[in-house]
Amino acid sequence: MSGDRPRIRAAGRARGVPEATVARLPVYLRALHALADAGHNTVSSEELAVAAGVNSAKLRKDLSHLGSYGTRGVGYEVALLVDQISRALGLTQRWAVVLVGVGNLGHALAGYAGFASRGFRIAALFDADTERVGECIAGLDVRHIDDLDRVVAEEQVSIGVISTPADAAQEVADRLVEAGVTSILNFAPCVLQVPDGVDVRKVDLALELQILSFHEQRKADDAGSASGVNGSMKSAAAGTVTPLPTPRVDAREVVGR
């Protein structure tokens, strides 16, 4: 691995920004881009909080970690805040990404233009299936996984995306780490073991649906209670055990945590 390769992890933690704040920064950035596109030069913390779907106290605390406090009566300067958040997220440079597993999902990800517009360059696509090797997707030829080490070194790749079946994902993660990749985005439904210094983020749409299902069930229970039907009985009839209604939780807060 190249000794002078930039490291997301080292930069983020050195500034002491909490992980939950880091997870919300991209949301603020997206909201700020939309405000800038709509011609706003400044934004109040309340407006930005609404646009980002968080409460304004949390937003002000998050931004204070970046040393951004806004101006009383004016709010935040949109362009300045975009710059500060982009720097904190390491988006002032383009990160090279490799994608491993070019099946149904891999095809869709490889062709997704949103990565490029948000500062990421897909440097190479890999698969173990020789039938897929050589196929051209979005201007890139699929390479054999055995070329991974060489390409990661040549292209200075720090981030790897795994879209293989779950039973291949750990082996692929090991190969990525061995090659020098220090951040992994895992789409396979499994937990990966990685050494210290390697960050893993998992994307699982089924899990997100299950969280929504939890909230749907709570809403149904609440509606049942409000109309005089016992919530516990209603849940029991649906084959689940939910003893008592609990306080409402904002789904956006759960997902964004």
Ligand SMILES: NC(=O)c1ccc[n+]([C@@H]2O[C@H](COP(=O)([O-])OP(=O)(O)OC[C@H]3O[C@@H](n4cnc5c(N)ncnc54)[C@H](O)[C@@H]3O)[C@@H](O)[C@H]2O)c1
């Ligand atoms: N996170 C989500 O929300 C989400 C959504 C859909 C699918 N998935 C998951 O994404 C993964 C891919 O799904 P899919 O439908 O694209 O599967 P797929 O079978 O169409 O594609 C998988 C690809 O991985 C390749 N592969 C297998 N072993 C490999 C290895 N060791 N090295 C390199 N390549 C290898 C296969 O040749 C194939 O091209 C699955 O784990 C699936 O469960 C996740």
